[in-house]
Amino acid sequence: MTKKYDAIVIGAGHNGLTNGAYLAKAGMKVLMVEKNDFIGGATVSLELYKDDWKYSNCSYVCSLLRPEVYRSLNLAKYGLQIVPYGGSATIAQNGDYIGSYVDPDVARREVARHSHRDADATVRYDRDIMRQCRFIRQFLLRTPPDPTSFKPRDLLEMMYMGKEAMKLGEDLIYDTMRFYTMSISDFLDEYFENPLVKASHSGSGIIGSALGVMSPGTAYVLLHHAMGDVDGSMGAWGFARGGMGAIADAMQGCFTEYGGQTVTGSGVKQIIVKNGRAKGVVLENGDEYFADVVVSNLTLPRTFLECMDPKDLDPGFLKKVRNFKIRGSSGKLNIALDGLPRFTALPEGSELARGDMHLIDSTERLERAYDDWKNGIWSQDPYIDMLIPSLTDPTMTPPGKHFMSVFVQYVPPKVHGKDWTDDQVHQFGQTVINQIEEYAPGFKDLILHVEIRTPRELEDEVGLTAGNIFQGELTMDQLLFNRPLPGFAQYRGPVRGMYMCGSSTSPGGGVMAAPGANAAREILGDLRKTNTVPEGWLDD
Amino acid sequence: MRTVNFSQHDHYRNAVFPSPFHARQKEHNQLREWSRWSDYLSVPAYWCADMEYFAGRNACGVFDITPMVKHLVTGPDALPYLNRLMTRDVSKIKPGRVGYSVWCNEQGRVIDDGTIFHLEEGVYRICSQEHQIDWFMTNTLGFDVNIVEDTHDVAALAVQGPTSCAILKDMGLQGIEDLTPFGLTYFDFEGTQLMVSRTGYTGDLGYELWIGPDHAERLWDRLFDAGKHRGIKAMGSDALELLRIEAGFILAGVDFLPAMEAVRPSHTRSPFELGLGWLVHFDKGVFNGRRALQEEKEKGSRFHLVKLDIDGNKPANQSFVFTKDEKFAGTVTSAMWSPSAKASIALASLEAPHGKSDSRLELQGHSPLQQ
Structure with a gap:
């Protein structure tokens, strides 16, 4: 295998693959380097229990994946299909539940069952969330401007953002400023009166975030979960057929067809820098590969603190990297089930079991779960976002058997300041299983196999620093032109020829592929090559 | 039952x-x-x-x-409450009478239209197209009034x-x-x-x-x-x-977008912009949207709802309206072939100043029309 490439991409997660695919599409000779024996990063489907059982081991549902990336990389050709799932359920301790149904009239009546007023208020709530989504979506596939720069492109981009903001109108500008800074709990209080109705909307405000529902900034996190779509239905989520790994597989299919090459099984030991220029990489196994463009899809700290020689970097820059807010807050259980669990609160045969299910009654209970995290322990009464994809996707398990994805919050990166022990990982798993058993008696007896992932496993296997699923907190101080760091939001690293394309960069985490695409556009621009990356997005 | x-x-x-x-x-x-x-x-x-x-x-x-949404409004303050909520003077609707009305948000944009039935002294039924209980309840602050939705009764x-x-x-x-x-x-x-x-x-x-x-x-x-x-x-x-x-009756969600649902704020309409200025009574005191509507009345509206008489016999559904020099003027919101008038007719929302003065406009894909 030749050692010299036009570009090397480190980390075959969905952003790395997207980036590599666009570079290869532009005619570059690209090498993808992946530390694991398999590609996908956190967008992966592994078979850990027998051969015919597929898990979505990390990310588990899809909505944010930009449709223009899907289209321009022709992912359908490589087997990708995103299937929307219907509805969701929030199950309370008192045996009641609130469902979110696809049918608008049924959905309204279900909210009205809990609060007549809240059923009407949902119209206003949906409208306001939609307004914010429409505003932000157009910026996802654009490189953030540097507000301190006087370069024409930055000035033009600032003007573009200003113009779009002005289009919102007076009241919406006020609302937007408030929305980006307030807590999800306060935000929901402005619309709803019923605790269960509020609880049903609140989870999206904290998923993946080391913040509580009452922490300022969590309203934006909700938006981050609502700004995607499945086939134009904004806020809808779906399954990737065959598990989330199907997304990475499709991207790699495209990458490979454009001539991209991939080496797996050994991570990058160091990015080679010569005379202030990135020149290639050395792998853990000693192999060296050379290129004038090196793109890191790793987290910000992993890239600069673990894969680069500090002497090649500015100490001030390194200090900022160390201060980057990237804290693990979640864990995950992937469970093989011998049959379908029966949640007693849900009516027999409820369609809602096909969607996301949560075990929570109120924002207060959710805040208490966060208190445990602050105290250095996993939530003893955890928030759970669980799905059974095999009810929708028959390719996941043998007939009649099921795969259950259980996302859990809050889970600290360290337990009382110390590394996780195997015993603690097991105990954490039991806490979650017991919690589910309470709502679905007999659940334990159905379990055939469990994969338990705390931030420790997420960091060790996937490479997510501290187990933060978004490669860094999604708070205003780390968004847009401040992501990952002020002055470095345009995907260029501090060393020439070195770029960043992971979720640590704008517009942030989730299986969106926007950072990877935006970084590719910048690289191609620097090399004066024909741009292969779509830009911007207009909703009608 | x-x-x-x-x-x-x-x-x-x-x-x-x-x-x-x-x-x-x-x-x-x-x-x-x-x-x-x-x-x-x-x-x-x-x-x-x-x-x-x-x-x-x-x-x-x-x-x-x-299926029409129905609300029952009772209580000692039912009339002052409704006068606060509605743009028209509800005190003019005597017991045993019905009045058409619209209600607005504070920007003077129409939330919905409907009918007010004065069932008996101080007892009203409000019929509307959209569900309104949250907005109606929000407006009860300071009023001794009782509101229930009784659509299904x-x-x-x-x-x-x-x-x-x-x-x-x-x-x-x-x-x-x-x-x-x-x-x-x-x-x-x-x-x-x-x-x-x-x-x-x-x-x-x-x-x-x-x-x-x-x-x-x-x-x-x-x-x-x-x-x-x-x-x-x-x-x-x-x-x-x-x-x-x-x-010539308008329909919520078709001829105008109810303000509570309008993701694009510019797509909302005021009563004046729907040709319903006659339902706005400034002389009755404070009501929702009064200040904004007063200002609009002085400065002029952004849109006009017009009734079109279109040449030819083809219904003009989903057409765009242009001026004679091909400038965009607005959109057709409802259209039909009228068997009674033997004419192709339509309701259209035109950007001001169109609709006030032009006597002839063009439809995309249609022959010239008369207004």
């Missing part, structure tokens, strides 16, 4: 409910096609929309309006057309001929109360009948029995749509 019950955990198994008139609608519905209107099954056309339209214009068409039929009065008279509603437009009165109907209002959505002679759901089928039977020699016909929503456009 409530016609729609969603108090049970598994109410979702009923995505849509039969109306209290369903058994009778089913007998008449030869096409076996059903549509949905909010919580209920509705009929687009029983046999032929055009024939049903002509029943409404020429004899009598009967349309089920049970009342069955209602629109009985529209030139023979409607005679049919109701034959059905035994003595003195119905004395009911003036926008009047309402009560009759005894087989031991229960039947309310009749001289209202409708067709621009023709017509009535609306309001009764407890338990008596719905009996009311239908008596009505159709009385009307069998006067051309009575069950009428579907397609026919009603033709009748209301011809009468």
Whole structure:
């Protein structure tokens, strides 16, 4: 295998693959380097229990994946299909539940069952969330401007953002400023009166975030979960057929067809820098590969603190990297089930079991779960976002058997300041299983196999620093032109020829592929090559 | 008896409910096609929309309006409350009278339109297209007023057309001929109360009948029995749509976007922009949107709703309107071939200043038209 490439991409997660695919599409000779024996990063489907059982081991549902990336990389050709799932359920301790149904009239009546007023208020709530989504979506596939720069492109981009903001109108500008800074709990209080109705909307405000529902900034996190779509239905989520790994597989299919090459099984030991220029990489196994463009899809700290020689970097820059807010807050259980669990609160045969299910009654209970995290322990009464994809996707398990994805919050990166022990990982798993058993008696007896992932496993296997699923907190101080760091939001690293394309960069985490695409556009621009990356997005 | 019950955990198994008139609608519905209107099954056309339209214009068409959202407003402050909520002066609507009105948000944009029935001194029914309880309750602050939505407790039929009065008279509603437009009165109907209002959505002679759901089928039977020699016909929503456009009545969600649902704030409309300036009474004191509407009145509106008379015989649905020099002027919101006027007509929302002065505009894909 030749050692010299036009570009090397480190980390075959969905952003790395997207980036590599666009570079290869532009005619570059690209090498993808992946530390694991398999590609996908956190967008992966592994078979850990027998051969015919597929898990979505990390990310588990899809909505944010930009449709223009899907289209321009022709992912359908490589087997990708995103299937929307219907509805969701929030199950309370008192045996009641609130469902979110696809049918608008049924959905309204279900909210009205809990609060007549809240059923009407949902119209206003949906409208306001939609307004914010429409505003932000157009910026996802654009490189953030540097507000301190006087370069024409930055000035033009600032003007573009200003113009779009002005289009919102007076009241919406006020609302937007408030929305980006307030807590999800306060935000929901402005619309709803019923605790269960509020609880049903609140989870999206904290998923993946080391913040509580009452922490300022969590309203934006909700938006981050609502700004995607499945086939134009904004806020809808779906399954990737065959598990989330199907997304990475499709991207790699495209990458490979454009001539991209991939080496797996050994991570990058160091990015080679010569005379202030990135020149290639050395792998853990000693192999060296050379290129004038090196793109890191790793987290910000992993890239600069673990894969680069500090002497090649500015100490001030390194200090900022160390201060980057990237804290693990979640864990995950992937469970093989011998049959379908029966949640007693849900009516027999409820369609809602096909969607996301949560075990929570109120924002207060959710805040208490966060208190445990602050105290250095996993939530003893955890928030759970669980799905059974095999009810929708028959390719996941043998007939009649099921795969259950259980996302859990809050889970600290360290337990009382110390590394996780195997015993603690097991105990954490039991806490979650017991919690589910309470709502679905007999659940334990159905379990055939469990994969338990705390931030420790997420960091060790996937490479997510501290187990933060978004490669860094999604708070205003780390968004847009401040992501990952002020002055470095345009995907260029501090060393020439070195770029960043992971979720640590704008517009942030989730299986969106926007950072990877935006970084590719910048690289191609620097090399004066024909741009292969779509830009911007207009909703009608 | 409530016609729609969603108090049970598994109410979702009923995505849509039969109306209290369903058994009778089913007998008449030869096409076996059903549509949905909010919580209920509705009929687009029983046999032929055009024939049903002509029943409404020429004899009598009967349309089920049970799904319309209904609220009951009571309490000592009911009148001042409604005067705060509505743009028109509700004190002018005396007991036994009905008034059309709109209500706005503080920007003076229309949230919905509907009818106010002054059922008896201090007791009002508000009928609307959209669900309004959250907005109505938000506005109760400082008022001693009680509001309930009673949509599912009342069955209602629109009985529209030139023979409607005679049919109701034959059905035994003595003195119905004395009911003036926008009047309402009560009759005894087989031991229960039947309310009749001289209202409708067709621009023709017509009535609306309001009764407890338990008596719905009996009311239908008596009505159709009385009307069998006067051309009575069950009428579907397609026919009603033709009748209301011809009468120039606007429809929420079609001719304007209710402000609560408008993701794009510029897509909302004020009463003036819907040609409903006559419903805005500045002389009655404070009401929602007053300041914004006052300002609009002085500075001018952004849009005008116009009625178009279009050359040719093709309905102009979903057309764009241009000036003679091909500048964009607005969009057609509702359109039809009018069998009564023998003309292609439409409602359109035009950007100001168009619609005030132009006498001739162009439609995309259409020949020049007259306004």
